Amino acid sequence: MAALRKWLLTGLLVVVPGVITVWVLGWIVGTLDQTLQILPESWQPDKVLGYHVPGFGVVLTLAILLLVGGTASNFVGRKLVSWGDALVSRIPVVRSIYSSVKQVSDTLFSESGNAFRTAVMVQWPHPGMWTVGFVTGAPGGELADHLVAVGAQEEFVSVYVPTTPNPTGGYLVMVRKSDCVELNMSVDAALKYIVSMGVVAPPEQRPSIPKN
Numbered sequence: 337m338a339a340l341r342k343w344l345l346t347g348l349l350v351v352v353p354g355v356i357t358v359w360v361l362g363w364i365v366g367t368l369d370q371t372l373q374i375l376p377e378s379w380q381p382d383k384v385l386g387y388h389v390p391g392f393g394v395v396l397t398l399a400i401l402l403l404v405g406g407t408a409s410n411f412v413g414r415k416l417v418s419w420g421d422a423l424v425s426r427i428p429v430v431r432s433i434y435s436s437v438k439q440v441s442d443t444l445f446s447e448s449g450n451a452f453r454t455a456v457m458v459q460w461p462h463p464g465m466w467t468v469g470f471v472t473g474a475p476g477g478e479l480a481d482h483l484v485a486v487g488a489q490e491e492f493v494s495v496y497v498p499t500t501p502n503p504t505g506g507y508l509v510m511v512r513k514s515d516c517v518e519l520n521m522s523v524d525a526a527l528k529y530i531v532s533m534g535v536v537a538p539p540e541q542r543p544s545i546p547k548n
Contacts, residue, residue, distance in 0.1 A: 369393030455526035
């Protein structure tokens with residue numbers, strides 16, 4: 337029985353990662369294949385070939401992104417994007433959703449942005465208990481004014497503290513920069529550590545404490 341149990345656990349360790357990887361990739365490819373519906377029916381690969389070949393949607397999506405990115409990178413494209421933003425900003429309700437999503441996407445995908453590019457350790461949810469988080473920026477506007485009003489003269493940073501094993505949920509906390517321990521590990525390594533619930537240990541690198 338001990339040998340059977342060992343073989344079963346070993347089989348799970350070998351099969352489960354592969355099955356989940358294939359399932360996730362299949363879901364992504366299947367979702368992107370839905371973009372083929374924007375093509376005229378006579379142009380759709382399924383109609384041309386007579387059978388379904390998964391993956392054409394991925395190619396079409398990449399082509400659309402490259403085309404839009406190339407167009408938006410020149411002067412005319414930037415003007416069109418600016419006009420589109422101005423038009424959307426005049427539509428009630430839609431402008432609130434669009435502006436919020438745009439701000440988040442600009443922060444996350446901008447080459448000059450720093451969001452989710454630095455992993456840190458912070459004491460959360462109370463002193464003496466540490467967790468891994470990601471710096472998303474610095475408090476600004478009214479938040480910064482309130483921090484100054486309560487006597488917090490030190491520099492603060494906004495830190496996203498993800499939950500485990502699902503890092504898409506979490507908490508946004510504002511902590512003193514001097515209370516953050518900046519980690520040398522990459523964001524990918526930190527995410528693996530969080531998703532694995534601490535099983536996959538991060539690389540052995542000495543953390544550097546930022547100067548005040």
